[in-house]
Amino acid sequence: MAPERRYAEDAGLVLTSMGMPQAYGKLMGWLLICEPAAQSGAEITAALGLSKGSVSGGLRMLETAGLVHRVAMPGRRGTFFRMAPDALMRAAGSEKFTQFRELMDRGLDVVGGRDAPGAERLRETRDFYAFIEVELPKLIERYHRERGET
Missing domain, CATH: 1.10.10.10 (Winged helix-like DNA-binding domain superfamily/Winged helix DNA-binding domain)
Incomplete structure (x- = not known):
């Protein structure tokens, strides 16, 4: 092959x-x-x-x-x-993480909020995606800056 x-x-x-x-x-x-x-x-x-x-x-x-x-x-x-060339980087864009974070927010509303019994899974996942949503654009910007592209 x-x-x-x-x-x-x-x-x-x-x-x-x-x-x-x-x-x-x-x-x-x-x-x-x-x-x-x-x-x-x-x-x-x-x-x-x-x-x-x-x-x-x-x-x-x-x-x-x-x-x-x-x-x-x-x-x-x-x-x-x-x-x-940058398709995979663009595909990992923060808008996908925003959508998933928003889904977790809606889930928290369904179960009665962040502190409701059983909300731990949703809360932890929501917080992780909120973190990625903020940090990924910074990483991409840093990547471009370090390559001298900005």
């Missing part, structure tokens, strides 16, 4: 352990390393040995999540997909 295919397979396993369907993880792994960086669904299907339906569904999900974008390829016909 080619090292590129092996990498995509490994990415599928790692991302499956994080709750993502294995085929989608393979797609992400492939789009992180493939050359050219923009690939058609048919090219991805051939490279990974996945079904056309798995690739189509996976690309649609990754596109909806903002991880993959459709791009034009001059001189070529069809639809091509490319992962932006």
Whole structure:
């Protein structure tokens, strides 16, 4: 198996352990390393040995999540997909943590507040996501600053 295919397979396993369907993880792994960086669904299907339906569904999900974008390829016909270099960093954006924190806030309301019996799980999870919601943007800003990008 080619090292590129092996990498995509490994990415599928790692991302499956994080709750993502294995085929989608393979797609992400492939789009992180493939050359050219923009690939058609048919090219991805051939490279990974996945079904056309798995690739189509996976690309649609990754596109909806903002991880993959459709791009034009001059001189070529069809639809091509490319992962932006910072896609995974943007995907980890604090708005997802805000949504989860808000869900925990609603849960606390349902059980009767922060100090209600049985609220410990919600409270601890809510506080963690509130912390991440505040700190993640600072980490991303620091990352860019240390790379000389700001």
